[in-house]
Amino acid sequence: MTFTSGVPRPAAAGRKPGTPNRATKAAQAKADELGIDPFVVLLYFAGGRTEELGIKPYxxxxxxxxxxxxxxxxxxxxxxxxxxxxxxxxxxxxxxxANGGPLDVFLDMGEEALAKRRAELALALDEAV
Known part of the structure; x- marks a missing residue:
């Protein structure tokens, strides 16, 4: 089917999400051929598991x-x-x-509002214990 200008593409057109490209397929095929799982190798290295990596004592x-x-x-x-x-x-x-400046949450409360908030928090903490 040819592309026609101004016509939306069909819903099923194109490669589906998650479909590997040629390079990914080739890399996976090579890893399968060698019997290597790169993620498992990373985990062996992270754990210092030299035996599983094929590193022998000398x-x-x-x-x-x-x-x-x-x-x-x-x-x-x-x-x-x-x-x-x-x-x-x-x-x-x-x-x-505001306007990308610092947060001024407690600075704008005033002493009375701040004291009230402290009392609310103290009551909430006492109830939680």
Whole structure:
């Protein structure tokens, strides 16, 4: 079907959301071929699980048995990368007062209103306990 100017596209046209593109399909196929799950590898690095990563203990030049450890900074990077898959991305929000200025909530109350609010909060806290 050809594109006609001024005619809205059909509701079912185009790639559906979540459909992987060619590069994603190729990467997934390669990971499947090698038997690797990148997310699991990240978790192994974050946990310092050298056995599962295929890193074997070795004998150093003095004949001592050594268990290679995953450095802490690499573990932290892996944990941060894995967290992006597990936790929602939070957006920063700036809260300002009128015209982008600072919040003046308690400054505008006055002494009498502030004392009344303190009494309300104290009563609420006593009831909560």
């Amino acid at each position: 004998v150093d030049s003095k004949g001592r048995q050594r268990d290679p450890a995953v450095p802490l900074d690499l573990r932290m990077q892996a944990a941060a990368a894995a967290a992006r898959f597990l936790l929602p991305q939070l957006k920063s929000t700036e809260i300002t007062g």
